[in-house]
Amino acid sequence: MKKASKLLALLISCLLLVSLLGACGGKTGKTEENTGINDQVTNNEVTEKASEETKAPEKVKLRYFTPSPTDKLEYDASIAVWNSKYPHIEVECVVVTGDDLFGKIRTAIAGGEQVDVVQMEGDGFRDKASKLYYKLNEFIEEDGMDYLKEFGGYAKATMVGDDIYGIAKYISPACVYVNLEYLNKAGISLPDENTWTFDDYFDMIKQLTIRDAQGNIEVYGGMHWQFGFTNGMGPITDMACLNGWDIVTEDGKPNIYNPVLKNVIEKYMNAMFVDKTMPTLADINANKLVALFDFCKGKIATIIGATNSALFFDVWKTQGYLTEEKDAKDELKILKLPRFDESSPQNQTTTAVYSYALAATTKHPREAYEFLKWHCTEGLIEGAKVAHRVPAWTGADKDRLINDWRYYTDNDGNLVEGKDRRELYLKVLDQSVTPLFFNHRDKYSYSSMFLDELAKELSIVFAGEKDVDKALSDAQKACEAIYLKENRK
Template sequence: MRTPTPRRRHRFRTGALLAVGALVLTACAGNSGGDAGGGSTGGGDSDEPVTIRWSWWGSDSRHALTQEVIAAFEEKYPHITVEADYTDWTSYFDKLAVGVAGGDAPDVITQEERFLADYASRGVLADINELDVDTSKIDDNVLASGTIDDKLYGVASGVNVYSVVADPQAFADAGVEMPDDTTWTWDDYVEIANEISTKSGGTIRGAQDYGFNEPGFSIFARQRGEQLYTEDGTLGFEPETMAEWWQHSLDLQAGGGTPDAATSVEVDAGGPEQSLIGTNKGAMAWFWSNQLSAIQSASGRPLQLLRVPGESEGERTGMYFKPAMYYSISARSEHPEAAAQLVDFLLNDEAAGEILLSDRGLPANTDVRAAVQDKFGETDKLAAEFLADLEDEIVDGPAVPPVGAGEVAEIIRRVNQEVLFGSLTPQAAAERFVQEVEAAIGS
C-alpha cells in the first residue's frame, strides 16, 4: 500500500468555476463549516413566512419534477416559499461558485461527490447532523459517503451502483451463455467478451472499454483490500494494482473483445445512448444503474444488470452504493430550520418520493423506496431489485473524494487513451496517473 502523506490544502480548481472558487470559499472561511447557526435562525418552529432557495442541475424533465415537489412541500409548509435556482450540469458549479463568492449561496445546495470536500473544507456547508433532518432510514454506508470528520455535509438524494449492463439477446445471438455474476472472475470477463466477438464474427463486441471512468478501478482496488482514496485524502492503492486493471483492458482489445482504440474513444464520447450496448453492437458495458433506462430505451431490448467480475474471488467485495447526488445546507443560511425541513421532506416524505421516483437515484430512504417501488418504470424496478440483492454483499462505501478530485475524471480519461493507443504501458500509465492525481489533490 502507498504510505499516506499529510494532506495539504489544495486550491479549488476545475476549469473556470474553480478559479472563481478560490474567491468563493475564502470569503466563507471566517467561520467553521459545521456551525449551521452562522446566520440568523428562522422558518422552523415559528411559522413566520420565510423564503429559501434551492439549487440543482439537470434536464427540463428534472426541472418540471422539482417544481412539482416544491409545490407539494409549500402546500405542507405554507409559511415557507422555495425559490428555484437551476441550470444545466456544465454551468452549475460555475454559477454556484460565483454565488457563494458573492455571499449569495443557496440555502439548499445540490452537490456532487467530487466537489463535496472542496466546499465542506472551506466552511460553506453546514453539518446536517446538527439540524433537524431524520436520516435513520438511510443506510449507514450511504451516510458515510457524505461524512467528513464526523460531520454530515451531504445526504444522498438517492443511490445507484456501478455495474455491468448486459444484453441477453447479444449473448444468445453469439451462442454464448450468460455468466453467473455471483462467481465470475476478471479472467472470465475477458474470456467471455473475447468469445462473443469471435463467435459473432466481430458483428457484436463482447464488451465496451471500461477504463475511462475511475469508479471501475475503485471497485477493482477495493476487491484487493486497497482503495482509490484513503480517509486522509491520499491515494490508497499500489500502482501495480492499476497496471493489472489496465492490462485486462489491453487483453480485451488484443482478443477482439473490445474495439480498436479509436473506436473506443469515439464510443466513450457518445454517452450511454450511443454506447455499443445502446446501439446493439455490444454485449456488455459498465454504467451506473440509474443509466439503465436510457440505455435500454436506446437499444430497444430488455437489458440486465450484473455484478462486476471478481466480487467473489478477492479479499472482499468492491461494489458500493453511490449517492446519485447530495443535498447540502448552506452554513450561512438565514433560515437553517426551513432549509432542514425541505431536505427532510425530500428524503422522508412519501409524497416527495412519488413525485421524484428515480430522478435523483433510487430513494435513499429505504422505506420510501419500498413504498413507491410499484410506481417505478420497469427498468427502475429492475434496478431496485438489483440493489436489494446487493444489500447483504456491500461491505462499505469509499471515502469522500479529497479536495481536487474533480480533476481526476479528466486525468483517467486522458491516460486511458494513451494505454489503448499503446503510447503507455499499463505500468507506466499507472505511475503517470498516480503522479498527476497526487498533484491534483495535493498529497
C-alpha cells in the same frame, strides 16, 4: 313610658339597619368581587396561550440552487405536496446554467446571495465542507434519525468523519447489463452474480464477441459505459477501488505505481488490443459508440453500466435505440458487478451518490433542513413519474416507485404509461449491495492533481504510445514532485 318605648323601638330599628348594611357591604361581597377578577385573569391567560398555540408560523422564503434541469422537473412535479404540508415555507428553485456550475453556486454563497439549499458537489467537497455547508448533526439528533440506517452505506458520501454535511438523495450503482440473445447463441448460462469475478467477465465477453468472415467486429462482447467519456479513467479507477486502491495513501503520498492499478489497466488493454472484445478509444470515437444506446441496438453484448439506466428503456424506444420487438423479448438483464477476484467480498459495487445540503450561510437553517429532509425522501417519491431516480433512502415506497417509473414523456411531450418492468425495477432497487468509496483522496485537496497526472498517462497508454509500467512510473514521479511541493507550503 310611651316615650321610652318609642325610643327603644327606634334604637332597635337603627341597629337592624346597620346590621343589614353591614351584611351587604361585608367580607362576603369583597370575596365575590375578588373571585370575579381572578376568573377574568385566568381566562385571559388561557386565551393568550391558545392564541399563541394557534398562531400561524412566520412565513419564510427559501432559495434552492441546483445545476440540474431534472431537479427542476422534479420540483415542479412535487412542490404542491410540499406547499400543502408546509404552507409557511415557500421554496424557489434556481437552476444554475452555463459553465462551472458548482463554481457559480460557491460564488453565490461567498457573495452573500440568499442560498439556502443546494445540490452538493461530488467527492471533492470534503476539504471545504465547513465553509460551504451547514452541519446537520444537531437537527438529525433532534429528529431522532439514525442517518446511517435511514440511508445505508450511501450516507457516508455526505460525511466528514462523524460530521454530516448533507443528505444522500439518489444513487447510480455500477452493474453489468447482459443481452440474453447473445448468451443463448453462445451457449452461455447466466453467471452466478454473487460469486463471479472480473476474470469471469473478461472470459465471457471473449465468447460473446461476434466477427464476420473477414474477422471484422460485428458485435463487441463488452464495454464500460464511461470509457469514451473519461478516456478510460473512470473504469480503471472504479475497478481498482473494488480492491481497496486509492490514488493517495492514508498519509497523503501518491499511490500510482501500484500492482492493483497495473493489473486493472492490463486487463482492459488485453481486452481492447489483444482479444479485441472491447472497443478502443479510437474505435469509440470513429464509430461514435455510446455504450447504453448501442447495447440496446444489439451492437454490444454486455456493458458495465449503472442500474438507474434501466429506468429509461421506454424513453429509448421513443428515441429509436430500442425496438418494440427487442423489448418484447425481455432479454436485457441486470447482474451485480463482479468481485475483483476470488478473495474479494461478495455484493460490493462502486457508485455515484447525488446529495443535497444547506448552504453554510442560510439564515433559515431549521426551515431549510425541513425542506432538505423532505426533498431527499418524500419529494423524490412525489416526482418519480418525471424524474426517474433510485433513492438512497431505505424507507422509500418501492411499490409506488415501481408503478410511477413506468411513466415517461413521449415525443409529443405527453406523460404516458409504459411497460410493466417490475422484475427489472426490483433489481434496480436491490439494497443488499454494499457501496464502496475511495478511502483517502478527499482528505488531500492536491489528490486532484494526482488524478490529472494519471489521466494524462492513461491517454498515452490507450493510444498505444507507452507501455503500462512506464506510464505508471512516470505518473508516480510527477506526483511525488507535487507531494513535496504541497507539503512545503
